[in-house]
Amino acid sequence: MRYGNVMATRTAIWRPENVSSSLTDRRPVVGAKSKQRTRIANGTDLLPGVDGRSPMVRRRRELLAQFIADMGGDPSEAKITIAKRATALIVWCESAESKAVNGEELDIATFTTAANTLRRYLADIGLERHARNITPPSLRDYAATNYGGGTK
Template sequence: MAKALPKAAFRTKRGNREMVLEGVDGRSLMARRFREVVCGIEADLGGDLTEAQRQLVARAGTLAIWCEARETELANGEDFNAAEYATISNALRRLLHDLGLERRAKDVTDLTQYLRGQA
């Protein structure tokens, strides 16, 4: 039998989703972009994720913004390590594949609508 989650008062700020990364100013460009990517992936997955899915989404968000930073460096004419970029891109692709690349509809049917549809 699985244990219930602790009440919000007994969880960490990260567990309560009040903080993205410990010690990081949430107003920074990278922190805001991280939240955008994570929220976008979560929305694509329907929003009601398991803890395991949330962990994978966080890793995918990290890899996605890492790739974006390397793409910016490339566009600015800076050194670009194609092998490193390909490795991280493939790791990101595998994570997204594990999560499911297709957008999933969120079930918003309530009991009244369901019963009307059955009548």
């Protein structure tokens, strides 16, 4: 629709005087969510093209969540990548163990290699649990952080 020199759309009003002459004149939007992240990077998918409802993917997701919690809740991307590989090996080893218990043949060399690789991955990300700090800040620290001042 057009109203004099103002063009109206469903979501915004466009005025010619508000339009920047070039893209470099525009200021970046602070805090805008990146639309360039993949479904794997933003945590929507664990693997590309894999149905996330399968038992193996659900198990991997459970393990990954536990590893992240054990690492204090905010690990680096490198540690998350190693943890993802460790979850793949855990699920593979669990599957191989269940097949062996049901009487199927187990290639012990492949299983041992996977178990040793898993041990090294777990050592890389830290086998011990790291407690997250849940101690609330003092009132003075809270006020200083959130209100730019504090009590004296």
